[in-house]
C-alpha cells in the first residue's frame with residue numbers, strides 16, 4: 443500500500459537529542475575527539491573587557507571557522523547558514539537546536555581585532571599540533587618544506603605599474619590592507635620596485651609562478667613531518683623564492699623553540715639548494731640537506747668545468763687537469779665566494795688552454811664559502827636514503843593539492859599579509875585535524891558515507 447507523509451511539522455514539543463542524529467562515523471566526531479580548546483578562553487582573556495555585554499563565545503567562533511575550513515565553506519555568510527541548518531555542524535559547535543548562530547559580521551570584527559592581536563589562530567594551530575605529537579604522528583626524523591602560490595583577493599584590474607608613484611597615506615585609500623602595507627613600509631623602509639602593484643592589496647606579489655597570465659598572490663609555506671604528513675609549521679610570505687627560503691629558517695627555528703623538535707633531515711627542491719641555505723642547515727643546525735644543490739658552476743659550452751679540477755682542502759688549492767695548482771689569497775668576495783687563480787705563466791703555455799679558458803689569460807675558479815656544506819648535500823644525493831626522501835617530499839605536494847581542491851583555498855578571502863597568515867594557519871589546522879580523525883579513529887563499515 444502506498445504510504446503518505448503526514449503533515450506533522452506544527453508540533454510544539456519534540457523529544458529530540460542532537461547527539462543521536464550525528465552519525466558515529468561522521469568526520470566531525472573524529473575531529474571533535476582531538477580538538478581541545480579548553481585553554482582558548484584563558485589565552486584570550488586579556489583581550490576582553492571585564493565589563494559590558496557578554497560577547498559571542500570565542501570557542502563557538504573558532505569551532506565554526508574550523509567547520510568552514512574543513513569542509514571548504516569559504517564564505518562566512520554561508521558558513522552561518524550551514525551551521526544553522528546542518529545538525530552535525532550544530533553538534534560540533536556545541537549549539538542546541540534552538541540556539542542562535544552568530545551573525546557573519548561578528549567574524550569580521552573578531553578576526554581583524556582581538557583574534558589577530560592575540561594570535562589566536564597560531565594558538566589553535568599549536569594546540570592541535572601538540573595533540574598530533576602526543577598521538578605519535580610526528581616522528582621528528584625528517585621534515586619536508588615547500589611553498590605554494592595562492593591567489594590574493596585582488597583582481598588584475600586593481601594593478602597599476604610598479605614605477606608609478608602613489609600616495610599610500612591618502613585617506614581615500616586607507617583600507618585595512620593598505621594601512622598594514624604602510625606600517626610594513628615604515629618598519630622595513632622603501633619597498634622594492636615591482637612590475638605591478640595592487641591598489642586593493644598592495645602587499646600581494648604580482649606573479650606568474652605556475653605559468654600562464656600573471657596575477658596577485660601570496661605563498662603558503664609548509665614545513666611537514668614526513669612520517670604522517672602532519673604540518674608542523676606554516677608561514678605566509680610574498681610569492682618569491684627569497685622570502686620562501688627565509689620562511690623555512692624561521693619555521694625550523696620556531697618548531698625547535700616551541701616544541702624542542704629539530705629534524706635530522708630536511709627535504710626540499712632545488713629552490714632551497716642555494717649555498718647560504720645549505721651552509722645554514724649543515725653548519726649551524728646539523729641537519730642533513732636532502733636537497734638538490736643549486737649549481738651554476740657546470741659549463742655547458744664544452745670547456746672544462748669546476749668538477750674537472752680537484753680540490754685539496756688541507757692545502758687549500760685546486761689542481762687542474764694539466765697538474766698545475768690554482769691558489770687563493772683567501773679574500774672573500776661580496777657574493778661569499780673565494781677566487782682560486784692559476785698562474786699566467788702556467789696557462790699561457792698550456793695545451794689545454796683552448797678547452798679551459800679560451801677567453802681569459804688564466805683560469806680562475808670561484809668557490810663558495812659554503813662549499814663544504816654543498817659537498818655534504820652532493821654526497822647525500824647518491825644514497826638510498828635520499829631516493830627515499832624524494833618520494834616522501836610528495837606528501838607536501840599532496841597537502842597543497844588537498845588544500846586547493848578539497849578545502850577550496852585556491853583564492854584568499856582576506857587581504858594583506860595578516861589575512862593570508864590567518865587563512866593559511868586555519869587551513870593547516872583543519873588539515874591536521876582531518877589527518878588525526880582519519881588515521882586514528884577506527885573505521886566503521888560505512889566509512890564511505892563520511893565527507894572527504
Ligand code: SF4
Nearest residue numbers: 762784789792798805
Ligand atoms: S689552462 Fe691553466 S688552468 Fe687550464 S688546464 Fe691549462 S694550466 Fe691548468
